[in-house]
Amino acid sequence: MAEHAAVVAELICPTAAVTVPLSDSRGAVVAATITAPTRLPRFDNSAVDGFAITGADRVRAVSDHRDLELVGQINAGAGENQALTAGSALRIMTGAPVPDGVDAVVAQEYVARDGDRICVAGDISAGLNIRVAGEEVRDGDVIARRGTLMTAGLVGLCAALGVTAVEVHAPLRVAVLSTGTELVEATPGASRREPGPGEVFASNAIMLTHAIAGCGATVVHTAMVSDDPQEFLAAMTRASALADVVITSGGIGFGDRDVVKSTLRSRGVDMCTVNMRPGRPQGAGRFGGAAVVTLPGNPMAALASFEAFVRPSLRAAMEYTGDERRTVHAQLGHSIQPRPGTVQFVLGLVTLTPPRSVPVVELAVGRRGLSAVIDTNCFAFLDADRSRLAAGDLVVVTAEGGVPG
Ligand SMILES: Nc1nc2c(c(=O)[nH]1)N[C@H]1C(S)=C(S)[C@@H](COP(=O)(O)OP(=O)(O)OC[C@H]3O[C@@H](n4cnc5c(N)ncnc54)[C@H](O)[C@@H]3O)O[C@H]1N2
Ligand code: MOO
Numbered sequence: 001m002a003e004h005a006a007v008v009a010e011l012i013c014p015t016a017a018v019t020v021p022l023s024d025s026r027g028a029v030v031a032a033t034i035t036a037p038t039r040l041p042r043f044d045n046s047a048v049d050g051f052a053i054t055g056a057d058r059v060r061a062v063s064d065h066r067d068l069e070l071v072g073q074i075n076a077g078a079g080e081n082q083a084l085t086a087g088s089a090l091r092i093m094t095g096a097p098v099p100d101g102v103d104a105v106v107a108q109e110y111v112a113r114d115g116d117r118i119c120v121a122g123d124i125s126a127g128l129n130i131r132v133a134g135e136e137v138r139d140g141d142v143i144a145r146r147g148t149l150m151t152a153g154l155v156g157l158c159a160a161l162g163v164t165a166v167e168v169h170a171p172l173r174v175a176v177l178s179t180g181t182e183l184v185e186a187t188p189g190a191s192r193r194e195p196g197p198g199e200v201f202a203s204n205a206i207m208l209t210h211a212i213a214g215c216g217a218t219v220v221h222t223a224m225v226s227d228d229p230q231e232f233l234a235a236m237t238r239a240s241a242l243a244d245v246v247i248t249s250g251g252i253g254f255g256d257r258d259v260v261k262s263t264l265r266s267r268g269v270d271m272c273t274v275n276m277r278p279g280r281p282q283g284a285g286r287f288g289g290a291a292v293v294t295l296p297g298n299p300m301a302a303l304a305s306f307e308a309f310v311r312p313s314l315r316a317a318m319e320y321t322g323d324e325r326r327t328v329h330a331q332l333g334h335s336i337q338p339r340p341g342t343v344q345f346v347l348g349l350v351t352l353t354p355p356r357s358v359p360v361v362e363l364a365v366g367r368r369g370l371s372a373v374i375d376t377n378c379f380a381f382l383d384a385d386r387s388r389l390a391a392g393d394l395v396v397v398t399a400e401g402g403v404p405g
Contacts, residue, residue: 001274001343001384005309008284011291012245012313018170022158025150027216028168029319034143036161039134044098046074047129048107051118055103056086058124065121074099089118098130105129137161149321169318174212175221175243175290177235178205179251179259180297183224203370204249204302208295211306212247216320227251227259236263240288247310250297252281260294269294275384276343278368279304299370304345307379307398327398330361330378335390338365338382347376350397361397377401 017031046052052074057066068089072082076095084090084101092098092105104124112119137143143161144154150168158166183202184195195201202224209219221242225235232251239246251260252271261271261283269285269292278301283294293313295305315321330350338344348363363380364372378399382389389395 001276001308004272004274004282004284005312007270008291008293008309009313009316011284011286011293012172012317013291014317014319015170015172015244017167019165019167021165022155022163025155025166025168026152027320028150028166028171029321030144030146030148030150030166031169031319032167033145034158034163034166036137036139036141036143037163038161039139040137040160041131041133041135043133045076045131046092046094046096046098046105047131048105049094050092050105050107050129051111051120052084052090052092052098052102052105053120053124054084054086054088054101055126057089057120058104058126061120062123065119068118068120070116070118089120102130103127147319169320172217172245172314172317173220173243174217174314175223175239175246176205176208176212176219177222177232177239177246177248178202178224178297179227179232179248180224181226181228181257185224203299204295204297207299207303208247208249208306211303211311212314215311215314216318217245217314227257229259229263232259232263236287236292240290240292243290245291245293245314246287247306248292248294249302250295252283252294252296254281264292264294275341276304276308276345276381277339278345279308282309284309298368300345300368300372303370304379308343308345308381325398325400327396328359329394330359330397332389332391332393332395333360333362335388336363336365336382337388338384338386340387341384343384344382345379346382347372347379348397349376350378350399358394359397361395363395 057068060066070091071088073091074096075093078096082099084099103126106120106124182199184193184199186201205222212219221239223235225231248260251258265271268287269283271283273280274282278298279296281296285292293310295302346363346365348361350359350361352359364376378397380395380397
């Protein structure tokens with residue numbers, strides 16, 4: 001299994017750096033240092049709604065209360081500069097520019113106001129509640145280095161600095177080809193066709209598309225083809241021209257009509273079996289200019305194979321590290337007997353119930369179809385060299401939506 005993972009990782013080349021609009025950079029990885037084109041804040045501004053006072057009045061307020069006349073008001077967005085002299089104060093709002101002559105802003109809750117007069121008293125420090133221009137970021141400061149994930153916060157900081165585009169590792173372009181004469185795509189509306197005798201609704205393409213998008217890659221093409229070799233070859237030619245990576249599902253088993261295996265085996269794609277269940281048959285290679293990973297058709301086998309081989313390689317190629325999922329150590333709720341010599345992919349339900357500090361997982365061993373997703377929230381790859389796992393043993397699980405209590 002590790003050998004095949006290395007083969008797939010080697011096949012999928014790191015993506016080039018591309019400049020994308022900031023709005024399209026979510027979850028991507030920074031490929032070139034981002035520096036600040038300006039400072040932040042851009043100008044001295046007030047951190048509170050309150051009153052701006054001069055240094056002379058601030059100093060005098062320490063020993064005596066100061067009665068000051070309100071001579072104006074500055075709102076956020078105000079462009080004009082209202083100079084301030086001793087004995088006067090300005091009403092000022094959060095985010096409004098602090099004018100010349102102002103030494104501190106006193107928050108309104110600490111000020112007694114009577115019409116156009118206010119009274120300030122006590123020890124007010126110089127610069128109180130003034131956000132000084134450039135105190136957060138100076139012009140030319142490094143905002144993010146290579147390898148940093150474009151998180152919501154970083155996107156926000158870039159926007160605050162007026163950055164409109166960033167250089168990131170390009171999303172991989174992926175095509176998904178599902179094979180099987182028995183497949184029928186469920187569509188809404190008038191074009192809907194129910195499966196006839198021997199036919200089934202197709203599930204792998206949409207499932208894999210979802211998983212690929214979750215890795216930060218872009219699905220540029222999907223197609224569903226029959227087990228006819230000519231049709232499959234044409235579909236491969238088209239898919240490999242459009243994508244960096246082509247993922248196929250089905251047709252790599254041991255039957256008489258395994259179209260992917262029979263067609264690609266002689267065309268640069270190696271077929272093999274790995275010590276994983278489900279997901280024993282696998283294949284990988286190149287076709288046209290694209291990397292090709294052939295996944296087995298059984299939906300759970302396709303899912304297991306994606307998690308074992310495809311996801312880590314896609315993410316590594318884009319240096320993508322963002323993931324809503326969490327990998328945790330959880331204690332087995334019950335003992336199980338894994339299949340010796342085989343890595344088992346199994347879904348489970350992981351929970352963390354206080355006062356426990358370690359999550360507990362119930363593994364749905366024996367549920368090999370996609371229905372295993374019902375009432376489960378995580379998956380695990382069980383070690384091939386464990387012949388028995390006792391209740392309380394630790395297993396590594398990956399939880400899709402965090403670990404609920
Ligand atoms: N004699 C043996 N037969 C099989 C073995 C074996 O060791 N000896 N291994 C089995 C295993 S394990 C797997 S996995 C499959 C792999 O076969 P294929 O990759 O060729 O998959 P298909 O035959 O095309 O499909 C298998 C199964 O999955 C359904 N399927 C396929 N694609 C889709 C799709 N897009 N959406 C929904 N369902 C799909 C298909 O209808 C079949 O039921 O070989 C076993 N055989
Ligand atoms: O190994 Mo198959 O891939 O079990 O379903």
